[in-house]
Amino acid sequence: MANVMKPLMNWPKWHHYLYVRASFIHFVQSQSQSPLFSTCNVRRLPSFTASPSGYRQAHFRSGAALKSRESPLPLDQSEGDSDSDEKTRKSRNEKKREARRAVRWAMDLAKFSAPQIKRILRVASTEQEVYEAVMLAKRLGPDVREGKRRQFSYIGRLLREVKPELMDGLIQATKDGDQTKFQALSGSELSATEDVDEEVEETEYEDDEESSEDNIALADRWFDGLVNKDVDISKEIYSLSEVDFDRQELRGLVRNVQSIREKRSKSDEGEGKVNTDVVRAERSLTRFLRDLAKQLHS
Incomplete structure (x- = not known):
């Protein structure tokens, strides 16, 4: 009995559902035949059910848009900026190298005697201020390291406008005692005033002779020992601390000095020139040794 009564009790609900469904279908069919509901005028509603692939594509497109905002500058502009940065770095490095080279010149000049310094600076066309600064650095003792460092830096700033090749050549020629190379670098400028300067230098050393005969005697003993290859004299000098x-x-x-003397003894050709070279070479060595003796006793 219950099985019979339950369907009868649910009949009104089923009847209402079927009626509403049939009415909706009839409405749709009738409206689809209307020209206002034709396919040309129907807008396709957007679908809010996005597939995973569609989502990924949209995401990638937005990412591409963001990347385009962060994309690099145009090629010309980026290359121009990189070139300018490279030039800036090169100029800074070049300035540092020039500063270190000038300080090295100052340190080399301070090791020479006063006449040698004058000759180098005269050929390099520097001011009197440079010579005075170098002589001040020479007078500073080994215990004044910081003061000497600052003085060498100051001299280096004064020497930055000097021709690098010329200054390197002059310093190296002076170290080697190569008068021929020195004259080749100096050209006519040195030869025109060399005699006058040598007279001045001789006068300076004559004054030294009057003031310190002990230094002269010591320098002469060193001179003879070095030129004649005396081992004891060589050890005495090179071991000075x-x-x-x-x-x-x-x-x-x-x-x-030794090579020019040997050349003079082997050949009589150009004897006058060889004698002049010998005198200059011996004078350079004598000045160096006298200056060394003076520093030793000061």
């Missing part, structure tokens, strides 16, 4: 001097320059001056 009280004075800071350029041993390589001294060896070059000694070799120059």
